[in-house]
Amino acid sequence: MSFHLDARLGQDTLPVGRLELCDIRLLNDARWPWLVLVPQRSDCSEIFDLSNDEQLQLARETALISKMLQKNSSADKINTGALGNIVRQLHVHVIARFEGDANWPGPVWGFGTAERYSEAAARLLISQLQSEIKPHVF
Amino acid sequence: MSFHLDARLGQDTLPVGRLELCDIRLLNDARWPWLVLVPQRSDCSEIFDLSNDEQLQLARETALISKMLQKNSSADKINTGALGNIVRQLHVHVIARFEGDANWPGPVWGFGTAERYSEAAARLLISQLQSEIKPHVF
Numbered sequence: 109m110s111f112h113l114d115a116r117l118g119q120d121t122l123p124v125g126r127l128e129l130c131d132i133r134l135l136n137d138a139r140w141p142w143l144v145l146v147p148q149r150s151d152c153s154e155i156f157d158l159s160n161d162e163q164l165q166l167a168r169e170t171a172l173i174s175k176m177l178q179k180n181s182s183a184d185k186i187n188t189g190a191l192g193n194i195v196r197q198l199h200v201h202v203i204a205r206f207e208g209d210a211n212w213p214g215p216v217w218g219f220g221t222a223e224r225y226s227e228a229a230a231r232l233l234i235s236q237l238q239s240e241i242k243p244h245v246f
Numbered sequence: 247m248s249f250h251l252d253a254r255l256g257q258d259t260l261p262v263g264r265l266e267l268c269d270i271r272l273l274n275d276a277r278w279p280w281l282v283l284v285p286q287r288s289d290c291s292e293i294f295d296l297s298n299d300e301q302l303q304l305a306r307e308t309a310l311i312s313k314m315l316q317k318n319s320s321a322d323k324i325n326t327g328a329l330g331n332i333v334r335q336l337h338v339h340v341i342a343r344f345e346g347d348a349n350w351p352g353p354v355w356g357f358g359t360a361e362r363y364s365e366a367a368a369r370l371l372i373s374q375l376q377s378e379i380k381p382h383v384f
Contacts, residue, residue, distance in 0.1 A: 193351035
């Protein structure tokens with residue numbers, strides 16, 4: 109079955125690149141550097157819906173993206189999560205958190221209203237992220 | 247270096263069992279069936295602070311606990327997350343969510359005030375969980 113990105117995920121995010129398993133996307137919310145990994149598999153809503161090999165690949169790609177985002181943003185803490193209460197298509201959040209940020213130390217999901225990036229700011233950040241994940245892009 | 251459970255994690259949770267890498271604990275909050283996996287490693291606050299092998303083992307144990315909790319609770323959705331904004335010792339949350347629950351579809355971290363289990367209810371739930379993870383206990 110061919111893979112289709114959920115419409116809401118597509119609307120809320122911008123494409124960055126693709127790893128072996130996951131499409132890597134930037135959440136269009138300038139309040140936090142926030143990436144979303146979407147495994148290119150249909151009909152998965154829980155991590156354990158993936159095959160065992162895919163679960164391990166997701167763990168590798170989540171760690172890679174987490175390290176990269178931490179380095180790029182100098183975050184105080186990385187938050188990762190797979191919730192999916194609203195969008196059921198399996199996706200993993202990787203978010204750079206800073207002491208004193210908009211909802212520190214609470215979670216970011218569902219907090220306030222997204223502040224969209226300007227086109228120039230999005231282009232710059234995506235290009236930085238792309239050059240960092242380039243060696244790993246599928 | 248010997249491993250010591252963070253004092254706040256110890257205070258907020260009850261012991262369930264131990265897998266190869268993680269101590270499995272029940273969050274003492276009856277609003278949601280909520281388990282916490284604590285890798286028995288010192289000085290780790292991010293998942294990528296673990297060795298590569300340990301990261302994969304954490305992914306396996308998180309999937310095992312997620313599947314078990316989903317089966318035990320008949321949850322509509324499992325939420326997993328590694329935040330650590332307050333308690334820096336690395337720990338992974340696995341939470342059973344239900345449509346219409348106390349903060350559905352928002353996240354549960356930091357929401358409202360924990361409702362402690364009665365001793366009898368905690369004992370019963372822990373014993374059910376233990377019998378389900380028993381084949382995997384280290």
